[in-house]
Amino acid sequence: MHNATKLRALIQRPGIVKAVGAHDALSAKLIQQAGFDAIWASGFGISASLKCIPDASFITMTEQLDVERNMVEAVSIPIIADCDTGYGNALNVMRTVNDHERAGVAGLCIEDNVFPKRCSFYAGVRRELIPIEEHCGKIQAAKAAQTVPDFLVIARTEALIAGWGQDEALKRAEAYAAAGADAILIHSKAPTFDELKAVAGAWSGRVPLVVVPTIFDGVAAAELEEAGFKIVIYANQAIRAGIKAMREVLDVMNRDTRPGSVNDRIVKLKEVYDLVGVPQMEEDERRFLPVGGEQVTAIIAAAGFEKQLLPLIEDKPKCLLDVKGKTILERQISRLNECTIKEIALVRGYRKEAITLPNIRYYDNDQYEQTGELHSLFCAESEMKGRCLLLYGDIIFDAAVLEKLLKSPADITLVVDLAWNDLQGDGSPQVHLKPDLVALQDPPGKSSTLRYVTPEEPIRLRKIGQHLPHDMARAEFIGLAMFSENGIEQFRRAYREAADHYLSKGFHEAGSFIRASLTDMIQELIDTGHDVHCVTIFKGWMEVDSFEEYQKAWAQLRQ
Numbered sequence: 001m002h003n004a005t006k007l008r009a010l011i012q013r014p015g016i017v018k019a020v021g022a023h024d025a026l027s028a029k030l031i032q033q034a035g036f037d038a039i040w041a042s043g044f045g046i047s048a049s050l051k052c053i054p055d056a057s058f059i060t061m062t063e064q065l066d067v068e069r070n071m072v073e074a075v076s077i078p079i080i081a082d083c084d085t086g087y088g089n090a091l092n093v094m095r096t097v098n099d100h101e102r103a104g105v106a107g108l109c110i111e112d113n114v115f116p117k118r119c120s121f122y123a124g125v126r127r128e129l130i131p132i133e134e135h136c137g138k139i140q141a142a143k144a145a146q147t148v149p150d151f152l153v154i155a156r157t158e159a160l161i162a163g164w165g166q167d168e169a170l171k172r173a174e175a176y177a178a179a180g181a182d183a184i185l186i187h188s189k190a191p192t193f194d195e196l197k198a199v200a201g202a203w204s205g206r207v208p209l210v211v212v213p214t215i216f217d218g219v220a221a222a223e224l225e226e227a228g229f230k231i232v233i234y235a236n237q238a239i240r241a242g243i244k245a246m247r248e249v250l251d252v253m254n255r256d257t258r259p260g261s262v263n264d265r266i267v268k269l270k271e272v273y274d275l276v277g278v279p280q281m282e283e284d285e286r287r288f289l290p291v292g293g294e295q296v297t298a299i300i301a302a303a304g305f306e307k308q309l310l311p312l313i314e315d316k317p318k319c320l321l322d323v324k325g326k327t328i329l330e331r332q333i334s335r336l337n338e339c340t341i342k343e344i345a346l347v348r349g350y351r352k353e354a355i356t357l358p359n360i361r362y363y364d365n366d367q368y369e370q371t372g373e374l375h376s377l378f379c380a381e382s383e384m385k386g387r388c389l390l391l392y393g394d395i396i397f398d399a400a401v402l403e404k405l406l407k408s409p410a411d412i413t414l415v416v417d418l419a420w421n422d423l424q425g426d427g428s429p430q431v432h433l434k435p436d437l438v439a440l441q442d443p444p445g446k447s448s449t450l451r452y453v454t455p456e457e458p459i460r461l462r463k464i465g466q467h468l469p470h471d472m473a474r475a476e477f478i479g480l481a482m483f484s485e486n487g488i489e490q491f492r493r494a495y496r497e498a499a500d501h502y503l504s505k506g507f508h509e510a511g512s513f514i515r516a517s518l519t520d521m522i523q524e525l526i527d528t529g530h531d532v533h534c535v536t537i538f539k540g541w542m543e544v545d546s547f548e549e550y551q552k553a554w555a556q557l558r559q
């Protein structure tokens, strides 16, 4: 529905239509939220806020229209454009009307001041009006040009403002109505409503009357309606409120110097977010952005100490091992960042003071010698909300591995490498001392062993652990897993239940719950009926678990 049709409907309905002057999209939105019927795109307000200049025909139509278009986008209530003198003569008015129709405003108001106009309230400014016929010509041109049937042309007379008297005001109002105006605004700057009330009382009533009670400000809407007005415009109270509020806050903050000193005078940030539509943007992000673009928190378990790596890790944890000028941790963070993952938490333990990279939230597992990596991960339990990645601090992986994982729609997804299976039986040296093996529901390449494509869709995981019989194992877990918001909730709940149940017992392959690995907890999830999936890769990663693996990393990675 065109904005104009909405305004017509408001005018047809019983009661006075309440419009408020806005100077930008934000003020228009506030006016709509406050429950007013319409917006007055105020020349006074837009001159002040956009350029901080007087309301004296300095603002061009282009500048004014730009602001009005922003308002049209921001609100659904109709907008009446204050077009001053129409930006020229009758011919210019025609273009003014068409441009405003296209902008989607409901109507416009053209006053009979000479160009350049002066705000009606400026004292000591010479005030002249154009001849009646000339303004009638503008109104006729406006009506002839309009293409949107409901578009509203309001003719405004400044006869009372110029001191030309009530008769002249009425004469002009009648002439403009006869010329086709859809409504008449008779402006007044008298200190009381009396003068205008008298004019309205004498009005023929052929079209509705519009009033701007700025100077005679003690009159209520009901009284204006009673006097015969159909539209009231509260033209500049919103911008004046803004100026006062800003001044007060700036003054307090300047004296106090703490931003918090003005907290009781300003809205919470959340209110601004809501006002500009952040919740809708979040919803749209969830619906339309490719998976991986949304916020994911990565939790890196890097607390452990492995004595087989001494003396390499004498003074630092394993994740700080340098591989060709970059530590394992720096390589991980680059990979995460490449996939737009910026929320990174890391659990430190052994030589924790050595890890000082910025932009990471740190958690400490000071019991790293007596506890397993599951316990370490849960030191960062407060991070386990929304989508989460859990990863071991000693793996290096290609970006494609992470990209594939991020596309998984499953609640719980592990990355597993099928290359492990292919290396079985071909005599290749097994550098891994204790790979985390997995058995899959429907492993790829089962029948055709030579060539196959790793599937895109996640496959269901049946078993995981280092002691899996090799004829059952099809792949190796690489130490990288993703949980959806729902998946991480399941994971936390299952962890709590298992902690209660297994506290003093062995837990899957772990001698005790406190020493359990992530894989023990994954097996627990499977055994308790949760769906655990995996995406399959073929190589593209390495782990630094031994001196040989560290040498291999040096040999294979580029600078």
Ligand code: SPV
Pocket (backbone or CB within 6 Å): 021, 042, 043, 044, 045, 055, 082, 119, 120, 121, 212, 214, 235, 236
């Ligand atoms: C405006 O808001 O720009 C107006 C109304 O034209 S008034 O300032 O009261 O003249």
Ligand code: MG
Pocket (backbone or CB within 6 Å): 042, 043, 044, 055, 082, 084
């Ligand atoms: Mg104005």
